[in-house]
Amino acid sequence: MKPAAFEYHAPDTVEEAVALLDAHGDQAKVLAGGQSLVPLMNMRLARPAVIVDINRIQTLNYLAEDGGTLALGALCRQRAAERSALVARHCPLLGDALALVGHAQIRNRGTVVGSLAHADPAAELCAVLATLGGTVTAVGPQGTRSIPADELFVSYLTTSLDPRELLTEARFPALPRGTGWAWKEIARRHGDFALAGVGVGLALRGGRIAEARIGLTGVGATPVRAARAERSLVGAVPSDALWEAAAEAVRAEVEPDGDIHASAEYRRHIAGVLTRRALAEALTRAREAA
Amino acid sequence: MSTRYFGARVTRNEDPALLRGHGLFVDDVRVAGVASGAVLRSPHAHARIVGIDARRARTAPGVLAVYTHADLGTLGEPLPKLIPHPTLIHHKTQRALARDTVRYVGEPVAFVVAEDRYAAEDACDLIAVEYEPLPVVATLEAAVAAGAPRVHDDLDTNVCAHYTQRVGHVEDAFARAPHRVRARFVVDRGASCPIETRGVVAAWDPRARHLDVWDSTQAPIPIRNGLARLLGLPEQHVRVVAPDVGGGFGPKIMMFYPEEVLVPFAAMRLGRPVKWIEDRREHLVATNQEREQIHDAEIAVDADGRILGVRTVFLYDSGAYIPYGLIVPIVAATTLPGPYRIPNYHCEFRAVFTNKTTVSPYRGAGRPHGVFVMERLLDQVAADLGLDRAEVRRRNFIQPDEFPYDVGLTYQDNAPLRYDSGDYPACFARALELIGYRDWPARQARARADGRALGCGVACYVEGTGIGPYEGARITVEPSGRVFVATGVGTQGQGHMTSFAQIAADVLGVSPRDVTVHTGDTALFGWGTGTFASRAATVAGNAVALAAQAVRDKTRLVAASLLEALPEEVELADGRVFVRGVPARALPLGEVAQAANPLRFAMPEEWEGPGLEAVRYFAPPQGAFSNGVHACVVEVDVETAMLTISRYVVVHDCGRVINPLIVEGQIHGGVAQGLGGAFWEKLAYDDQAQPLSTTLMDYLLPTAADVPPVEVAHIETPSPLNPLGVKGAGEAGVIPVAAVIAQAVEDALRPLGIHITEAPLSPNRLRQLIVEARRSP
Amino acid sequence: MKLEGTTTLPAPVETVWKTINDPEALRRCTPGLTELTATGPDAYAATLTIGIAAVKGTYKGTLTITDKRAPTHCKILLEGTGGAGFMKGEGVLDLEPEGTGTLVKWAGDMQVGGLIAGVGQRMLGGVGKMLVGQFFKCLEQQLGSGA
Amino acid sequence: MPTREITLRINGTTYAGRAEPRKTLADFIREDCGLTGTHLGCEHGVCGACTILMDGDAVRSCLMFAVQAEGAELMTVEGLADGDRLHPIQQAYWEHHALQCGFCTPGFLMTTLAFLRDTPRPTEREIREGLSGNLCRCTGYQNIVRAVAAAADVLAAAPDAGVRRAPALPDGCVPPTSAGAAKTRAAGRARTPAPKGRTAKTKPSARPKPKRPAGRRRRA
Helix, strand or coil: CCCCCCEEECCCCHHHHHHHHHHHHHHEEEECCCCCHHHHHHCCCECCCEEEECCCCHHHCCEEECCCEEEEECCCEHHHHHCCHHHHHHCHHHHHHHCCCCCHHHHHHCEHHHHHHHCCCCCHHHHHHHHHCCEEEEEECCEEEEEEHHHHEEECCEECCCCCCEEEEEEEECCCCCCEEEEEEECCCCCCCCCEEEEEEEEEECCEEEEEEEEEECCCCCCEECHHHHHHHCCCCCCHHHHHHHHHHHHHHCCCCCCCCCCHHHHHHHHHHHHHHHHHHHHHHHHHHC | CCCCCCCCCCCCCCHHHHHCCCCCEHHHCCCCCCEEEEEEECCCCCEEEEEEECHHHHCCCCEEEEECHHHCHHHHCCCCCCCCCCCECCCCCCCCCCCCEECCCCCEEEEEEECCHHHHHHHHHHCEEEEEECCCCCCHHHHHCCCCCCCCCCCCCCEEEEEEEEECCHHHHHHCCCEEEEEEEEECCECCCCCCCCEEEEEEECCCCEEEEEECCCCHHHHHHHHHHHHCCCHHHEEEECCECCCCCCHHHCCCCHHHHHHHHHHHHHCCCEEEECCHHHHHHHCCEECCEEEEEEEEECCCCCEEEEEEEEEEEEECCCCCCCHHHHHHHHHCCCCECCCEEEEEEEEEECCCCCECCCCCCCHHHHHHHHHHHHHHHHHHHCCCHHHHHHCCECCHHHCCEEEEEECCCCCEEEECCCCHHHHHHHHHHHHCCCCHHHHHHHHHHCCCEEEEEEEEEEEEECCCCCEEEEEEECCCCCEEEEECCCCCCCCHHHHHHHHHHHHHCCCHHHEEEEECECCCCCCCCCCCCCCHHHHHHHHHHHHHHHHHHHHHHHHHHHHCCCHHHEEEECCEEEECCEEEEEEEHHHHHHHCCCCCCCCCHHHCCCCEEEEEEECCCCCEEEEEEEEEEEEEECCCCEEEEEEEEEEEECECCCCHHHHHHHHHHHHHHHHHHHHHCCCCECCCCCECCCCCCCCCCCCCCCCCCEEEEECCCCCCCCCCCECCCCCHHHCCHHHHHHHHHHHHCHHHCCCCCEECCCHHHHHHHHHHHHHCC | CEEEEEEEECCCHHHHHHHHCCHHHHHHHCCCEEEEEEEECCEEEEEEEEEECCEEEEEEEEEEEEEEECCCEEEEEEEEEECCEEEEEEEEEEEEEECCEEEEEEEEEEEEECHHHHHHHHHHHHHHHHHHHHHHHHHHHHHHCCC | CCCEEEEEEECCEEEEEEECCCCEHHHHHHHHCCCCCCCCCCCCCCCCCCEEEECCEEEEHHHCEHHHHCCCEEECHHHCCECCECCHHHHHHHHCCCCCCCCCHHHHHHHHHHHHHHCCCCCHHHHHHHCCCCCCCCCCCHHHHHHHHHHHHHHHHCHHHCCCCCCCCCCCCCCCCCCCCCCCCCCCCCCCCCCECCCCECCCCCCCCCCCCCCCCCCC
8 A cells, every 4th residue: 555656845835835736737636634535645645746845834834813713824733733722712613623633643734724624524624614604725736716615625535626726724713702612423433424513603683693603514415404494593592492393394304325334314314413412512611701 | 300481571672673674574585576366256156167268468567477377287177175073074175276166256267477466456356257147155154055066176075074973871861861952153253354465475486496385374384395396306495584574364375275376376477576456345355254154053951950951953164175184173173061071962063165265263262162162051041940140050060080081082183082181179269259250140230220221241261272293492591691492383462472482591501692592484484383272382492491491411521521520410591501509610602602612632422413403393192172251241232232441451371471471462352353243343244245344444454442351360270291381371361252242141130031142242132132122021 | 345336417318328438537537637649440459547636547458338229228338457457347338318307227246356355345336436437537528518 | 666764763772774664663673673562453443452652642543544653752662671670560451460562562551551641540440441442352351451440559659659660579478269150369369470580580689569358459
């Protein structure tokens, strides 16, 4: 299981990296943490002709709060974000999900932006970006653009990025103060990909639900925002029956695929169960915060 | 024999080197000029090889050679057949490289040798093989269905053996039985998956006409003997070393894997050392797997739940070939009776070829299947007759005064299946006590009251261990006073370097730290069988004891002349030799060893040769039968069907325990592998027998966060069959796990009345059972 | 691996039928098809480079159209072998008029072997559906632009 | 295939070598630097046997290319002991029979080193999750968890414990009473291994390790 040969470049600046991507197009692959790409290369499933290693571009190694939004550079390691006080304060949903991404050794090298670029339909971080309505910044030969989550994820391992563009940043909007949150997933073992996972944000005003966010992973080709379920919650008074209704709405909205670990029916079923449990937990947190 | 270390929790001699990273595993072997091999494997489960074009590969950079079947000459014949059996009429084995037909995904088709593994794999990508796909046999049932495609086209069937054993009058028993239970039990395919994959290094010296081979095998001596015959070399010119082996668990005892022949062949052809290390994807398609069986079983009991008769007819998946004989199905059939008195028993199996990876024993080797069927049948009897699960077992136990107990069958070693000793009721009572079985109903009710589904399970087994034919040991006391023990078994982490040292230390009055045990090197000890079926400690351990006693007697003889005393007056203790009662005038043991190898003057004839050294062999008349009981408490999240195991208890009787630390470690590891097979691990294949779980992302080994702590208690009923009174313990942990988990989950979901008759039981599958149970009240 | 689905194409059945049997349309719409040379009636030698994101494999093999019952029924067979194993796709198409357009019922069986099957099973179902989706989307554009 | 010059430090020693960009860091450490203590179990980032420290972080060396470690400060299992004195973590693994075949042990040791530095006072649940990125097929993990808990105590008690002299096996080792379970032990059972290489024998000379009162409930 040794990788096929490739041309290796380790640029020092974003501009150099983009120039390399521009020159080689879809023959080139960006290497940041490598925790998803290198296994595929070792198995010779992926045989990029050119590797653009961005680990020397230290300008991309940052995690900062920028006007109510957390900005993470492309080299911000998952472990750094997991243990960051900024994330704990502004984006606890991201923090909770990060703790379940693979294992410490994976998170020490894996980057948050890299996970978003890889766009695995069962990855936690893509669903968190979708739940929080985050965006990513892409720098290409034609300049820089911001891509919202719902336009970023296209299908299995496929994003709307052009091969010549480099993802340089991910931006996670902070949950408004007083919002309850919860991340719930079912995985066969600690650290495995989720059979299904859900991230929830819940804001209360006057005992009623002012805002509801429900984002799921593992139940479609991309992360899924359960829009109908969210709408059914806004304005309602929280109750177990309401959570059960939201769970049913989620089950109707998702299109999971089955595989050797779990059938589509099982994933659809636990997506509902996890939604209900996440909403209950988010409610407790929302009330504590009020 | 004064025992000071036997039975003590001595920490291990082998740990300091392993802890420093100074282990010597096959991939760590460094031979100057070594080249690397890679195997091109079939992507088809069944196909004819129309043509192989390796021209571009042969000229690729760094490539030294590309071999296909045509290059192998006599080595291209089907590899040796192990353990024949009269009912095994089609004893098919594979060739080192496929000649014209591939019969499972992963079967070797070409072998490339290059400067390094990277270049060798590059070359594999350049080899163009034209296949003509053939109809595939993907499942056991398809294999025996009428008109099924043939895995071997020179046969008119996929059944390679059909073997029945019977005791008593089975049909009568079933005819007059007031109550019967029938069920089908299905166990899926699993792999032992040691963290070290397989590997072979070979170096040929044409001048000395000597072949050195390092092999991650559990049986270096049979490999040496086989290679010598296949390569036409004297056995003494072939040295096979099983260095540190990173876990074996059964599949590393197969003889021969294709690579074990290809690597020495290439080394001799090229005149350069060759190393092949299996990668994980290769391991999950090309290293032998096991576990796949379908049992149609039935039990007949009287009104009180006493067993009148048991019958099982089962299919055993042997994969594409059957090099290792009928060991697994025979062990399954003969383990089923367990600790119970079964007057009338019928066990019948058909060993079947399928287009999947070859099968050979994996830890437990059929024992888990026999126990799963028996314990599940008993649970159903208890449920049907409204009996307590523990009571239905107690009523059928073989009692302590009935040993040796003749089960009436023939065991895997062709000896009569006769339990040598045991105390099944005591073991069972101890397990019930530890798990808190008496007040379990109350505890369960309390939990159910606050919406939690808790279940308790208890399962028993009897395990054949320590079978022959024999093992040997040579012990030498060196002038330094150190003791050197050489034996032929291989070691894969079982702590032989410590347990054998404890045995020798007690006899020779030295510390285990002063005993060096070296296993698995045919140059150091050339006679022996190997490590399998929980036999190393029992068989080789007793050989070590006998050899140590012989060295002690020789020491007394030599010391007697030095101390002017009679040999029987001489004592050994604390590394010294002295006349009993006069410890002050003692000689260091090393001095006696020095004296035993005189440089001058005459050597007394009665010494029968120089040195304090002896070789002894131990050949047990039959296996020693360990037994035990596992009990557990599980909690089921009924909504998600996820399972947590809150307590796991093992009460175990493997005769006298040499080192409790090591036995407990074996049980912890066995339970972890058992839990893997009961819940996480399944080798998935599609309907074209394409393997779908060839990485550790999909073949799920349980982690530290998944395996619960295991509480272990020992009962020691010595075996009368060997001087040390020991029995095997290597496989005990894995045997009843699927049975006890199934019983506990059924207990937790009692209101639903689900029946669990399969393993592994994934959350996905458990949820289906829950949904089906709810649909049919 | 069984896949099935329906899609509607904005053109009458005869036009859809003609397009499906037109090598040029096949060359343009079969995802990753880089070479398609006719070797006989409704039989082509094909080279395909398919995959998603970093995981790409080149397969050399054949594309054949059989069981033709113009204009409503046919079966497309696609076979290829490559470094990452082999691939065999079989799609049965049934066309029915639906208003001015055509309702296409497709039922496919994708058989994948070797490396890609052993590692990619988690996504093969989804990827298969995606590739078929791309095929029909391209046909739609092809037909929509008034072929 | 063009190769590149790679210079890096492992366990305080500088190594330089040439390798193709595609050569993994694990292969470079094993083949070019001759440090075979780091093992390969899967080469796709699951088993953890290849875990080393890179600039202080536990990483999977099979998922990195050697060129990526240019100029880095690495630590492998060979760097844990100080001559013949084992690191407290190694000592605890030895005393608790936390290894059997030893193939996964180097990866576990490096993971434990980083884990205890990040989580000096771990609960058993934290230990088990911290170790869940390393697979072991022999031990069932139980003794490894105990060893990590014991090492945490030792390191917490004497943070600069660093490396301690391994005490000898006290000869007052009395086997357990033959009847009954091995659970409760008479005093003086064998428990502290002497510093013993597999072949070379270094005479143990230090005094036996003070015995902790049996059965003290460790936090884990």
